[in-house]
Amino acid sequence: MDSYYRRMKPTLGTFVEIGVDSNDSNVEIIVSSVFSKVDDLSFRLNFHSELSELSMLNSANGKFIKMNKNCVNVIKLAKAIGLASGDKFNCTIGNALGFSLSDSLMLGSSSDIEIVGNFVRIPSGIKIILDGIAKGFAVDLAVRSLKNFGIKSGWVNAGGDIRVFGDFGMPIVIKDVDGKAKGFIRLRNAAIATSSSSNEKDTSRYSARYLNEVGIDLVSVISNSAWRADALTKVASNTNNFDRFSTIEKLGGQLVDLNRGVTI
Amino acid sequence: MKLAHPIFITSTLISISAPLYAADFLNEKQGQKILFGKADRFVKLTVELSEEQLALIKEKAGVRQRSKSPQVWKAELKGELLGYFFIDEVIGKHEYITYALGVNSKGESVGIEIMSYRETHGSEIKDLAWRNKFIGKKLSDPFKLDKDVPNISGATLSCRNVLDGVKRLLVLHEIINNG
Numbered sequence: 341m342d343s344y345y346r347r348m349k350p351t352l353g354t355f356v357e358i359g360v361d362s363n364d365s366n367v368e369i370i371v372s373s374v375f376s377k378v379d380d381l382s383f384r385l386n387f388h389s390e391l392s393e394l395s396m397l398n399s400a401n402g403k404f405i406k407m408n409k410n411c412v413n414v415i416k417l418a419k420a421i422g423l424a425s426g427d428k429f430n431c432t433i434g435n436a437l438g439f440s441l442s443d444s445l446m447l448g449s450s451s452d453i454e455i456v457g458n459f460v461r462i463p464s465g466i467k468i469i470l471d472g473i474a475k476g477f478a479v480d481l482a483v484r485s486l487k488n489f490g491i492k493s494g495w496v497n498a499g500g501d502i503r504v505f506g507d508f509g510m511p512i513v514i515k516d517v518d519g520k521a522k523g524f525i526r527l528r529n530a531a532i533a534t535s536s537s538s539n540e541k542d543t544s545r546y547s548a549r550y551l552n553e554v555g556i557d558l559v560s561v562i563s564n565s566a567w568r569a570d571a572l573t574k575v576a577s578n579t580n581n582f583d584r585f586s587t588i589e590k591l592g593g594q595l596v597d598l599n600r601g602v603t604i
Numbered sequence: 605m606k607l608a609h610p611i612f613i614t615s616t617l618i619s620i621s622a623p624l625y626a627a628d629f630l631n632e633k634q635g636q637k638i639l640f641g642k643a644d645r646f647v648k649l650t651v652e653l654s655e656e657q658l659a660l661i662k663e664k665a666g667v668r669q670r671s672k673s674p675q676v677w678k679a680e681l682k683g684e685l686l687g688y689f690f691i692d693e694v695i696g697k698h699e700y701i702t703y704a705l706g707v708n709s710k711g712e713s714v715g716i717e718i719m720s721y722r723e724t725h726g727s728e729i730k731d732l733a734w735r736n737k738f739i740g741k742k743l744s745d746p747f748k749l750d751k752d753v754p755n756i757s758g759a760t761l762s763c764r765n766v767l768d769g770v771k772r773l774l775v776l777h778e779i780i781n782n783g
Contacts (some may be wrong), residue, residue, distance in 0.1 A: 515758030
């Protein structure tokens with residue numbers, strides 16, 4: 341890719357970068373339009389805002405709530421990957437934010453989520469949090485939108501969840517929480533997500549910390565779609581080392597475990 | 605699961621001393637055009653904040669305004685005020701960011717654009733032992749970092765620092781607007 345147009349904005353609680361290979365004079369409007377879509381989704385899925393659609397669902401006391409099509413789709417995917425992973429990815433743990441999962445808190449399971457058309461219901465008292473999948477979903481949404489506008493190649497990076505499309509291999513450096521580079525890859529027509537745990541209980545951050553018993557290091561997952569790569573890093577976090585590779589592979593991803601070496 | 609295209613892992617890693625990630629997205633004029641597309645004129649203001657005003661910003665925004673001379677422009681269309689354009693800088697845990705903010709005549713943010721983003725940490729890879737952990741495919745053409753600045757996948761960065769900066773600037777806007 342010889343020349344590209346890049347923009348970065350704060351949204352989804354992090355920094356989102358869109359890069360496109362295009363000399364189209366409309367590229368600025370196209371990218372602005374895609375950012376608007378991402379912003380819209382970010383607002384609707386914001387767990388920390390009382391005004392968000394997600395908060396409406398979380399405070400609906402067990403009633404069905406009509407939701408925006410994109411919101412329903414994220415929840416559908418969250419439920420599906422939750423069921424497929426035996427709740428190793430579990431978005432119904434909103435009450436656990438900032439606490440250890442071993443504390444007694446009201447937590448649900450993926451099977452608690454009911455979806456009928458554009459209506460969603462969860463049991464009263466349970467809260468859904470979509471931090472573990474929303475960024476990836478937004479990246480896919482942005483890529484789809486860019487392609488619909490006729491953009492042939494580019495990338496979207498939402499706080500480290502990256503999807504690359506088109507005829508080029510993008511070099512990616514994988515970094516841990518301390519900013520240290522842990523590995524390099526070149527990505528082509530695929531997505532990568534990276535997660536780590538830390539002891540930092542920063543509940544003001546958008547990203548939920550999935551504190552777990554296993555004790556996680558830095559893991560990256562590569563997949564065809566960003567939502568899946570994103571969700572599978574959480575599955576990896578909740579799976580022991582011996583089973584991690586095969587578990588992620590069965591769920592449609594490829595694990596890159598930088599602390600233990602990797603064979604691809 | 606086999607992906608559609610191969611993924612290449614490099615095992616021939618290199619010591620790097622340049623910043624790993626540095627990107628310039630917009631200059632002043634481009635930022636002005638994106639945030640105030642209709643404006644036909646931008647007038648730079650000379651703003652010198654007093655200690656009192658700095659204290660007021662700290663009190664109302666909850667964060668300290670470091671610069672006594674913030675960069676502010678009036679955006680105008682046919683002599684009429686559309687709003688204000690700000691350029692500001694923040695430092696996060698590992699990053700140094702210059703960003704632009706547009707504020708309309710009602711005091712509302714019309715948009716935030718990152719103008720430049722630089723990683724400040726982790727630029728030197730001294731410990732190359734990890735490179736031997738990568739087995740399997742080797743890159744036939746190791747990428748050259750001076751030509752291909754890599755994108756970053758890592759633990760999510762919060763944009764809290766920029767949003768706090770915006771809070772500051774909105775208070776600053778009140779001060780400027782009120783005289």
